[in-house]
Amino acid sequence: MPGILLDGPQGEAGPKVITDELTRLCIQVDGDPDNVESKRQKLPYREVEHLAFSFKGLVRVSNLQGLVNLRKLQLDNNALTKIENLDGLVNLRWLDLSFNRIAKIEGLDKLALLEDLSLFSNCIEQMENMEMLTNLMVLSMGRNNITSLHNVMYLRQFKRLRLINLSGNPISNDSDYKSYILSHIKDLTYLDNRRVLAADVQAAMEQHQDEVIELQEKEEQEAAAEKAAAEAAAHQELMQQANLQGVETMLEDMTKNDPEWAKLASIPNLLDSWNDVKDKFTTATDEFKVLMLEQHEKKQAEFAEWLAVATQATSERDQAGRDLVRSFEKVIKQALRSIQDDPGSGEAALKGPRERNEALHEALLALEMETVDILQDLLQQLDRNYSELADASRGFFTTYFATVRDLDNRFFENCATAALTALEKYASDAGDMEGLPDEARQLLADKDSLISTVQAAHDVHSQHLDTLEDRLTSQEVKRANDLVAEKTSWAENRDRARIAEIIAVVDRNRKVMEEALHDDEQYT
Structure with a gap:
């Protein structure tokens, strides 16, 4: 050291x-x-x-x-x-x-x-x-x-x-030293x-009552904020695991990334029907999340069951292999003792163990091939079951996004109608336009410009919906494929490692017997 x-x-x-x-x-x-x-x-x-x-x-x-x-x-x-x-x-x-x-x-x-x-x-x-x-x-x-009594707060x-x-x-020379510490x-x-006495703590709390109450309220607010942040983080993690990222914030993201939205919002009452869209969107999204979270739970249960069966299958056969190896070790130890007791008997004493070693090789390989076959069947089942779950999820995505698109399309139909109504209103009474923002007056001064802006906003929304649906649908399939590929790779690596281990065990046994035979021949 x-x-x-x-x-x-x-x-x-x-x-x-x-x-x-x-x-x-x-x-x-x-x-x-x-x-x-x-x-x-x-x-x-x-x-x-x-x-x-x-x-x-x-x-x-x-x-x-x-x-x-x-x-x-x-x-x-x-x-x-x-x-x-x-x-x-x-x-x-x-x-x-x-x-x-x-x-x-x-x-x-x-x-x-x-x-x-x-x-x-x-x-x-x-x-x-x-x-x-x-x-x-x-x-x-x-x-x-x-020197600072307030530094004691660090210990809270x-x-x-x-x-x-x-x-x-x-x-410690401060007159409030003891009471400050006991209260804080x-x-x-x-x-x-x-020893701290309960009476001293009570007196200290009364002495610093206002400060302590303020401190406790602040800590409660901080604790509540931390709890809310933790719950929000947990919720976002769940949304990510269930492949729902971007669904809850879809409408907000669409309007935030829409360069025309602020212009349209400058015209009074033009976007009033958007509130109705948000209400219906919330209802549709809540129902969709229930379906997708159920799918997420089914995936977790499916993989947990697969892992339990795969673990049991490999463990049972690995244990059977260890039992075979231990049984052979007893045979070879007995043979070696026999050679020690009867020098010159090596060939006869090791004839049976040599044959047993080759049989051990075949038995271990047979166990491993049996394990490989079982894992292949399990992987096929996992692939099939996960593909079915992914297909069902894709169907849910198709239905859900069709509902959202319908809401968005109807909104923009209403928006276009409202735009024409606004044009007629302000054309008949130009005085009403004086109090409007510059962007609103510019749009209302040109019918083609206003209709084009409404259409441009609609195109942004449609593009956002198409992109999000494509991403989530592709992710659903990719996750299923990635999981099966990961477990397939694990099974292949496990098989290679086990074959190498079997070869090493059999070769070691051969070497032990060869050395014992060589020593026996040297002795005689």
């Missing part, structure tokens, strides 16, 4: 690197004192759970690779100025960095399982960079340089935090090594 660099003063020798011997000495193990040193020397670094580098004059920590299961690390009473090189200690639960010269909290991002952290007696001014420590229960930061995010020590910081940090059991 690479050592820990000692850049600090070490007597006359100057900077040193901790040797393996010294690292071994820092391993903490339990047991009989007479056996502790032996355990230290033999324990693999991946099994080390507790290291204590206290009072070693360290100014820098590095090269802690290999300690993947370390749970407790003591780096207290050194001369460290920076927290670094701890990323590999992903299973660390307890970290003591007290009595050092650390000025900033950092380098803890990978220690998600950390429960107990001591930074007592350092030079820290700000509590920060601990967001990943979601399991933190104990935090000791007494005798640092924290740690829901499991039960013990805090901030004594000896400048903030929930569920504390100990503060500055003293």
Whole structure:
């Protein structure tokens, strides 16, 4: 294991690197004192759970690779100025960095399982960079340089935090120090090594009532927003899995991408019937989503059933193959013992095992071919069933998009009629046009321009519907084909690996018997 660099003063020798011997000495193990040193020397670094580098004059920590299961690390009473090189200690639960010269909290991002952290007696001014420590229960930061009482709010995010020590910081001299912490940090059991009393918490809550209520309301709003965002993300994920992306936002997307829509909207009452389209669209879309989500569930159930049957079929035959191999191993072991007991009998003793080995080869290959046949049948069933589901979904798409197109076509028929009505109205009373936007007056001044704009908008909508239907329909078929292709590739790779394994097993058996026969001939 690479050592820990000692850049600090070490007597006359100057900077040193901790040797393996010294690292071994820092391993903490339990047991009989007479056996502790032996355990230290033999324990693999991946099994080390507790290291204590206290009072070693360290100014820098590095090269802690290999300690993947370390749970407790003591780096207290050194001369460290920076927290670094701890990323590999992903299973660390307890970290003591007290009595050092650390000025900033950092380098803890990978220690998600950390429960107990001591930074007592350092030079820290700000509590920060601990967001990943979601399991933190104990935090000791007494005798640092924290001057802002509001910085304590940073600790409110740690829901499991039960013990805090901030004594000896400048903030501890504030008259509101205790009441502020007890009112703003929930569920504390100990503060500055003293048991938290319910009466003190109640008094603190009353003292800071207005601020706490405002804080709680803000947190509730944030929690509600986070919940809504999570639900929206989950919904979008479901829409993606069910091949419904772009369906719910279809009308919004059509109008947003329509360069003529704003022009038409500038003419009073021209687009009034669009609200009726949206209502009928919502009804049709809700019914369509029910059908497609049912299809999605059928696909999931179909694949789950296929996977269960395929897994059982392969597992049963793989187990049968292992049983055959173990049975042969007993035969060959018996033959080898026979040769040892009766030197010179190798040919006779191995005649049967040789034949059994060839039979084993054929039996294992027969099992594998049986598995291949079963998987081929299952893949054909999967292909057939998924194709049927995809065909049904394509039918649902055709019906649904036909309904939406009909709604859109009727809307634009109404829009064209409304456009002609508007032309007649403003032609008979040009004074009414004075209050209209410039775009509306320009359109109403030219019949051909107005009708062309309505048609252009209709064309944009139609193009959007055609593109979306083509994409979703193609995706439906592609997903079915991709799944079958993926599982077919898996079956082929599995078969190749199993054949190679069978050959290796049989060849190994041959080699063992050849070596045994050679040794027997040499002996005689």
